[in-house]
Amino acid sequence: MLIEIDFEAEIPIYEQLKRQIIEGIALGHLKAGENLPSVRQMAEDIGINLHTVNKAYNELKLEGYLNIDRRKGAMVSSMFPKSTEDFDEKLREDLKYLIAKAYLRKIDEKKFLEFCSSIFKKYNKN
Missing domain, CATH: 1.10.10.10 (Winged helix-like DNA-binding domain superfamily/Winged helix DNA-binding domain)
Known part of the structure; x- marks a missing residue:
């Protein structure tokens, strides 16, 4: 790598x-x-x-x-951590920041979700 x-x-x-x-x-x-x-x-x-x-x-x-x-x-590790309330809250906070930046740059919801979906799909291939 x-x-x-x-x-x-x-x-x-x-x-x-x-x-x-x-x-x-x-x-x-x-x-x-x-x-x-x-x-x-x-x-x-x-x-x-x-x-x-x-x-x-x-x-x-x-x-x-x-x-x-x-x-x-x-x-x-052979066992990765599971999602927790703390992790979910941190993820929500990180996404709020990224969405606010995208919003101010005039990226609409559909385009933002397309970005998210295309990135998520990279990981689903494994």
């Missing part, structure tokens, strides 16, 4: 890494039980600080997407 970091983006680097790993899992590019590169190796490969990789890996562990073992390193 290729990780691409935008050093000019408003999104923090650890968050970009975290999002790309989650997307890689959802797309099937990373399989359950698959090892990720070590923190040091990932940092070298993409040219970022190892503490940044460590933060992303730890957040992914806390959220249930990775298992981290001192001997084996970081591995994709």
Whole structure:
């Protein structure tokens, strides 16, 4: 899986890494039980600080997407977290922001829903 970091983006680097790993899992590019590169190796490969990789890996562990073992390193979890009220509320808040931005740019509901549907379909193929 290729990780691409935008050093000019408003999104923090650890968050970009975290999002790309989650997307890689959802797309099937990373399989359950698959090892990720070590923190040091990932940092070298993409040219970022190892503490940044460590933060992303730890957040992914806390959220249930990775298992981290001192001997084996970081591995994709075989059981992903289920939706919760907290997750649903966070999702609702994130969507409110994105919908407000789309609305102000004159993207209508139909077009917005088409965007959502086309993206969601990418993940349903796995």
